[in-house]
Amino acid sequence: MIPEIGHFALILALCVAVVQGILPIYGAAVGNSGLMAVAKPAARGQFLLVLTAFCCLGYAFAEKDFSVLYVAATSNSQLPLHYRLAAIWGAHEGSLLLWTFILTIWMFAVTLFSAHLPDATRSRILGVMGLVSVGFLLFMLTVSNPFERLIPAAVDGRDLNPLLQDPGMVIHPPMLYMGYVGFSVAFAFAIAALLGGNLDAAWARWSRPWTTVAWCFLTVGIAMGSGWAYYELGWGGWWFWDPVENASFMPWLAGTALVHSLAVTDKRGGFKVWTVLLAIMAFSLSLLGTFLVRSGVLTSVHAFATDPKRGLFILAFLAVVIGGSLALYAWRAPRVGLGGSFAMVSREGMLLANNVLLVAAMGSVLLGTLYPLFLDALDLGKISVGPPYFDSVFVPLMTPAIFLMGIGPLAQWKKASLPDLAKRLKWAFGVSVLTALALPVVMGNWTPLLSLGLLLAIWIATTAVVTLRERLAHVSGNTLLERLRSVPRSYWGMLVAHCGIAVFVVGVTMVKGFESEKDVRMNVGETTTIGDYTFRFDGAQDVVGPNYTAARGTFSVSRDGRETTVLYPEKRRYTVQNQVMTEAAIDPGLLRDLYVSLGEPLNDGAWSVRLYHKPFVDWIWGGCFIMALGGVLAVSDRRYRIAWHRQEPAVPASTRTARRKVA
């Protein structure tokens, strides 16, 4: 009964979405305020309906209702409750429901924080989001229904893929989807602007916080996915340039460009057309990413053909959304206007260059991800594009981008002078170059890439210091603390996010330059030394988990004779699917991770073992979180809060906290 309620709620949600997608947009076009007023209640109603459906599916999982096909396919009676709930987004159908649910959350948020928007703009935004929702609901209801019954019911479920039975996997998809779907707000803003034909600085100011929040979620989501790959896949890598990863990275690159381009539109009224295009691009790539990962096309393009209805629907939907918005763009963009002019050497110029580099990087990832699929689909042979391709493209593209990142914030808008910039930055440059050359030599391993990486990281840090010092000289305040306080939060946000990049670059550089790895056969009592640390294998015992059995090895790690830690890697066998999983043991640290994973049991209690010493690896994810923190700081800036307060003077306290949560 409950699953039918969920199904019914989805059908009702579709009806509401159709109304929400048509009436308000039409109302805005003809200036009928009654029709426009439909948008808000429709969006909220849709949110409640999809929430109901989502809870129904959650209930089916919690109650182990194996008469629901999706539940039977992705969970099992022995699976602990939290993983059963996480299994909601463990496969295709449920993750689409999660996607739609998050879309309605964003819609609901828009209805809450749009009091300051003109009616027509708000109804267009909600209308566009309603149309996107129509597509997803229709997809679910026609070809991928999570509530489909399995009759007769299965005795027990097929279990969730053991790889996904992990706390990281519980949070990673919702975070990622918050980011993906968050770009739908920026997209809706862009389409609304195209429809209305007015795109001004106020428009950019409204859509900026939404975009930044989405970007933060996406950043954290990607970082968590990468962290998950690092500790769960058991082989120590943190980024594989796998199509699944690329699918989330492409919207991030476009979104990063969008965040910067919006800054120009907000502050200077420039880049308007470009900003709109980036908003369309970021959301289209989010859609593409969702479908790439969830349609099975990556597993095999021919999986697409085994269920042609799904494949066709996806292609049609992508074509309508991307093609439709680009057509609208081509038609209406000339009206939007180009914005002010500026010199090549100016903050706008540098931001533009960064934008071009980011988009070029995005294009290269797109090529590397889609080209093999195209070849395969046309039966022209099977190829794969290896990580070296992406590495060799990203270094030259990102080097100038990061270099400009240091100069950009110091350059004046409209026109800056190169000699002046050089004078202001000569110390930063000198310090960066010298440290970058000397540091690897001191650490005993000089390579060009190592120096380059350090150069870029130190360059970001030193230029940030210069930027902040100059800024402090320009703000009022008697004491240093007072002046630090009067620097706006959005400015701090930018500095922090840029420093996040620096931290990230340090992590990548150090791991690539200094990591060591050893595959060894270890007998009980035998020791192996790697990167100053000595690992002693103390044997393996059998242990039993809730839905698996495992061999657990014991490794005592010492350095200079003093015990550092004891690590317990496991080799698990998940009973339902009879699948073996390597559970690595990691001793994390600020300056290094120690990483052990068990290979296979050999004779006499010996095991093949893989050991890693990974210096600074945690900086990679630390950097991502710092970037996201920068985004949060930027959104909490007074100028946005003032905009909200001015237009809605009586905000109940509860809404205010909710808003903070959304931010």
Added chain:
Amino acid sequence: MKPRHKRFAFIGLGLLVLGVATVLILNAFQSNLVFFFTPTQVASGEVPQGRSFRIGGMVEDGSLVRENDGLTVRFIVTDTAKRVPVTYKGILPDLFKEGKGAVAQGKLNADGTFVASEVLAKHDENYMPPEAAEALAKAKASGAQQSKSLVVPQGRQGSL
């Protein structure tokens, strides 16, 4: 500079950057494509010399031999028509099993042994790497002797 000249300079510079980026990308792309071959193609000598490529198929039952160091393994990848001996030094992935599909990346040495630098066998128990499945399907289609029926269930995507 007049605004018009400025715009030209702008566009010119933009095109230059884009052009350089494109050349860079395509160049890197060309040199990093990894081609895939079936054991039959390997046997008929279609594979590139001295360049890394991928082979895929089924790990033949009973062919897995571990050397004394505990790390070097030898096994045979077959598409049921032809067999390719493979050696690999390192730890095999969790899902590597005799009788299951696997994909290996590496080079062919002079005596016809495939020296793998990487062995891929991912995802869940029922999942056959698409390349491996196709190699088997091709061999089957070309009328070679057929041993096992191979069903390729829709592999569930492991993660996001």
